[in-house]
Amino acid sequence: MSSYAEIDAYLDSHLDDSIAELSRFVAQPSVGAQNLGMQECAALTAEMLRKRGFATEVLPTGGAPVVFGERKGKGGKTLLFYCHYDVQPPEPLELWETPPFEPSLRDGKLYGRGVSDDKGHLTARLFAVDALLAALGELPCNVKFIVEGEEETSSVHLHDFVLNNLERLKADACIWEFGGVDHEETPLEYLGLRGICYVELSVETASIDVHSGLGGSIFPNAAWRLVWALNSLKGPDERIRLPGHYDKVRPPSARDVELMDLLPETAEVYKQQYGVQSFIKGLTGGAALRVEEVFTPTCTICGLTSGYQGPGSKTVQPAKASAKVDFRLVPDQEPADVLRALRAHLDAQGFTDVKIEFLGGEAPARTDPDDPFIKLVCDTAPEIYGKPMKLIPMSGGSGPNSPFVHELGLPVATAGLGYPDSRGHAPNENIRLDLYLKHARHMARVLLEFGK
């Protein structure tokens, strides 16, 4: 019996055990934004690593701790898994069919908060470790797990943690926390993540709200100040007006455009799924839309709040106004540069009264599509998924991959158990058990081949 066959036999016969472990893991709430169950979940994560023989530490970060585990294997190479044990808040609770922290199995799917993002990824990878140990008696390579607790709250301490633990985290390659298949069941390989600089802009023009019959005539209006400040950042042409904002932007390479050309058409899917009538900048679809989706810096208002927001009218001039704004960054933009340029721009435009609160940032980072580790991850997939992985040069989203790429110097590959209806960050988050098993099989193969 080949190694693959032995591994698969183990996985097939122990799937229930792994799902039971995942269920216990999900039943332990770990909502970072609400500081709910974080220490308990870190301890449980450490326990799960220790029982596989990983030398495990729960390390302070200044926020939720990082759980780090390491187990030696046969070969000299080291594979690092990045996962996280924190989850998004479960609200709105009334939209869940079963309670978010009481995992429920139905129709081949497991439901619960964090079951996909990201607890299922961790347990599926530990399941692959179990299968390798059962089949081979040892791991084919050194394996490290870094499992953080602040991924859903902008990984604010992770960059420093990596910088302070370069030796501990030393590895040859990294598997990222997420991945999955698209609506055609094609497994996806994301080669990079955009960066982000998330800020809250706020203005306070008075100590209390004032009747608009008085204040509207002669006092500065916080909401107007905010509107004008925002308008100075970007106009309807969608061009971000921070001086130098595009200076470090690297346009997509010929290879990137070639890969984007191979991706499926998305325009009609988006229109139906999100109810949008049209796209910005006159885009209508095709590779141009896909390139715009990931290779362009953005400035997005995520929220606005000021004054009276109830039904009907209230004649009040607001004393305070604020906006949540995210800047998505592409290589080689840096969040610190954006923050500096934003302050200088607002001051230059006369908006010294607009305060900036930095709510989190990450630099963009990418892995070469032709890196040997990407090839290894892709080459091990078709046997499991029945088709090759699709290379996506960049994700529109963001994540803390920059220190792994730039400080640890690792190729970072995505692979996972997600699918288009996983509902991460939303009610009724779920995973498909068939994809859970496939991901464990894939990870076992990656570890085996990587160790050769």
Added chain:
Amino acid sequence: MSSYAEIDAYLDSHLDDSIAELSRFVAQPSVGAQNLGMQECAALTAEMLRKRGFATEVLPTGGAPVVFGERKGKGGKTLLFYCHYDVQPPEPLELWETPPFEPSLRDGKLYGRGVSDDKGHLTARLFAVDALLAALGELPCNVKFIVEGEEETSSVHLHDFVLNNLERLKADACIWEFGGVDHEETPLEYLGLRGICYVELSVETASIDVHSGLGGSIFPNAAWRLVWALNSLKGPDERIRLPGHYDKVRPPSARDVELMDLLPETAEVYKQQYGVQSFIKGLTGGAALRVEEVFTPTCTICGLTSGYQGPGSKTVQPAKASAKVDFRLVPDQEPADVLRALRAHLDAQGFTDVKIEFLGGEAPARTDPDDPFIKLVCDTAPEIYGKPMKLIPMSGGSGPNSPFVHELGLPVATAGLGYPDSRGHAPNENIRLDLYLKHARHMARVLLEFGK
């Protein structure tokens, strides 16, 4: 004993009765915005008029009914009182020292929602009627009361009601719902009210909020659309950009400026009371600030709402955004013109996606400072207040005086029992009993002199 002395003797000896009647009136909630107790309060208002011998009707308007009462008097002239029985919502309840609908007397003040705005004005005027009937056995002139139930919700049906009841409401002069003394105990005569056009602007760009890593790159953002549309209405120069918006504006007359010059300095008072650092347009104080405060059209953002407004960050592109905006109007601007210009302007600027909901409007209206009725109201005040009334050419606020001035052709005078700490629209609304008595005395004199 002179008529004045007899009247005052009645008022002095019956103040407790009138305050008891006011307390029963206040104890009947009548929150228009919450449709709470409106029919009951209209019935109670009618009962209060009927027991003074007023021929009283409760008349439908399409919204809360109007209570109309009429009683013939000795002379041929008719004085019309405009009051309202509806009140502002009492929230936030936790800030009230005693419950808003359980009137409480302490330290010479009566506390409760509506005790000043506007129930106390109605009962003080009925108290004056009682005194005249007791002293003279009849009223010195015809007296009409129009008591509406939608003043706090933009008097949406009042203009049409006046147009449909011109004969019923026919009169020779009108006393307005409010008035009072300033911080120097000087009684104020407001000669006009600005108009208003209150709208909600809203944009919907998608059927659901979208992750900003996707939507922020290629979908139209509702919050950005709203910001750009608002910015097109007014820039930091405070000039309203609707075409033709200033065409019908009548600048203050020499007499207006003369009157504004006589008013006290307000700059430092405002800075202390509202915590503002400076005024718009480089204004620093003096008559220029006072003129700006009331004689300039305004465009005020009263509220903004879109997307995520909680703590920390959420990377979401909002599907919806909306703003509450009020335009204060000066003679001879009209709300219908503003609505038309706003739609045309938004369309011309490319904001056909921005919807306008009209939430209420009133035209501005003023009474001539040298009208004989104004002189009568002013001439009867010094004996009571110990000093002359101060003429204020215009209030910065708005109200439905336009149909009374323009359709019924009446001079409209303000006189009332308010004072700077009345807390109308706020928790712990209150009146001072000494000012209540003074207002009743003043109204009795106005009725007596008007009938001569």
